[in-house]
Amino acid sequence: MSAARNLLLLSSSRLHGHGYLEHARHQLDELFQAKNVKTVLFVPYALRDHDKYTATVRDALQPWGYAVEGLHTQPDPAEALRKAQAIFVGGGNTFVLLKQLYELQLVELIRELVLKHGLIYVGSSAGTNVATRSIHTTNDMPVQQPPSFEALALVSFNINPHYLETAADTQHKGETRDERIEEFIAYHSRPVLGLREGTSLRVQGNLVTLLGDRNAKLFKADGSAVEYAPHADLSFLLES
Amino acid sequence: MSAARNLLLLSSSRLHGHGYLEHARHQLDELFQAKNVKTVLFVPYALRDHDKYTATVRDALQPWGYAVEGLHTQPDPAEALRKAQAIFVGGGNTFVLLKQLYELQLVELIRELVLKHGLIYVGSSAGTNVATRSIHTTNDMPVQQPPSFEALALVSFNINPHYLETAADTQHKGETRDERIEEFIAYHSRPVLGLREGTSLRVQGNLVTLLGDRNAKLFKADGSAVEYAPHADLSFLLES
Numbered sequence: 001m002s003a004a005r006n007l008l009l010l011s012s013s014r015l016h017g018h019g020y021l022e023h024a025r026h027q028l029d030e031l032f033q034a035k036n037v038k039t040v041l042f043v044p045y046a047l048r049d050h051d052k053y054t055a056t057v058r059d060a061l062q063p064w065g066y067a068v069e070g071l072h073t074q075p076d077p078a079e080a081l082r083k084a085q086a087i088f089v090g091g092g093n094t095f096v097l098l099k100q101l102y103e104l105q106l107v108e109l110i111r112e113l114v115l116k117h118g119l120i121y122v123g124s125s126a127g128t129n130v131a132t133r134s135i136h137t138t139n140d141m142p143v144q145q146p147p148s149f150e151a152l153a154l155v156s157f158n159i160n161p162h163y164l165e166t167a168a169d170t171q172h173k174g175e176t177r178d179e180r181i182e183e184f185i186a187y188h189s190r191p192v193l194g195l196r197e198g199t200s201l202r203v204q205g206n207l208v209t210l211l212g213d214r215n216a217k218l219f220k221a222d223g224s225a226v227e228y229a230p231h232a233d234l235s236f237l238l239e240s
Numbered sequence: 241m242s243a244a245r246n247l248l249l250l251s252s253s254r255l256h257g258h259g260y261l262e263h264a265r266h267q268l269d270e271l272f273q274a275k276n277v278k279t280v281l282f283v284p285y286a287l288r289d290h291d292k293y294t295a296t297v298r299d300a301l302q303p304w305g306y307a308v309e310g311l312h313t314q315p316d317p318a319e320a321l322r323k324a325q326a327i328f329v330g331g332g333n334t335f336v337l338l339k340q341l342y343e344l345q346l347v348e349l350i351r352e353l354v355l356k357h358g359l360i361y362v363g364s365s366a367g368t369n370v371a372t373r374s375i376h377t378t379n380d381m382p383v384q385q386p387p388s389f390e391a392l393a394l395v396s397f398n399i400n401p402h403y404l405e406t407a408a409d410t411q412h413k414g415e416t417r418d419e420r421i422e423e424f425i426a427y428h429s430r431p432v433l434g435l436r437e438g439t440s441l442r443v444q445g446n447l448v449t450l451l452g453d454r455n456a457k458l459f460k461a462d463g464s465a466v467e468y469a470p471h472a473d474l475s476f477l478l479e480s
Binding site: 012014015016017048093095096125135136137138139140141142143144145148149162164171172173174175180181183184186187188197 | 252254255256257288333335336365375376377378379380381382383384385388389402404411412413414415420421423424426427428437
């Protein structure tokens, strides 16, 4: 449990019909304005071109009043994190992102800054995966091998971002998303929150709330599943 | 290079409109009958219920004249592999399968038996992934963590089984299959063969042939891609 925790975990940074991060603007404004955040430290490691990725995020956030700095441009990333008010960990490849966080020895530091010192953490897609207990429930291809699948563990459960049901009429024989998640649970007996695009999870201390205008699907440790509506209180997940 | 190599790597064991392995029956018959195979040693580790999985494979192969034994029932798996004429490594979760092969210390043994002693290797889906150089190009969720992503390396390139193009009209914002594969290539500069369901790769010594009635899509190390028609000679891939 952590009273300092202040997270916004987005399923995705893009939503059909919206610009980059546009669907989450109101959520970001609420989060940043409450703490008078002026500058967001962006963690670009999930994509290959860190400069270009940082520019994309800057182009989205600057017009809304937030300056954006890329963590990759900081001479001392640990020091930059300690001084930051808020970080945004962008999506891309979860394996690549977590590998880089381990190589730069930032996993423990970010965890401590967020859980003990109230560093605001915004994650999207891969950035949401690494915020959870482990990356076992990512959808990404394992193009790089991190030293561990254990992640920042800012929350004690797992999330599946970009969650969607596989279309019933498919002729494709690969596993469905639900089958993959159920397989994780069979091995680990831990819950997984399927977070549909356009939704996000707000974590304030020990209060967890579903945001957005679609349901989330919780795959429970006992193998059953249940849908939760927008604004549902999911704080009980922190005890899993 | 290996003159002894005798592989059949299926994209999938199920194809829409066909029974289990039915679409590959002719290919299996040709392979097994040429070496007078009577019994197939089945490697069930990619799924959780090894007995049930072995029964599924037995129900398919026994009517065609092949006895099936499960590797998990053998008191000495290494000895069983040394005595086997042919193994079939079934699909399921690639991470789970490779982890188990490492834990049982079977990776090097299978590699040696196949490449030096001509043990017939049939793989499907996850069983095809682990036959290649690494599992970096699997579609599966990383529900377990193997000690390495490096695999049996029976061939020197990577395969993406169940390959399919993402539908152009999708509103989903997760990465497309092509984007994921291109990301692997950007990091590794190695080719990936996208093997569509219903197709397979036959490897006889240093001769590689595409089987089935659909094209395969080769993602080249230079970032370009090219389609190959059924019966194409892909032997050049062994030099990648």
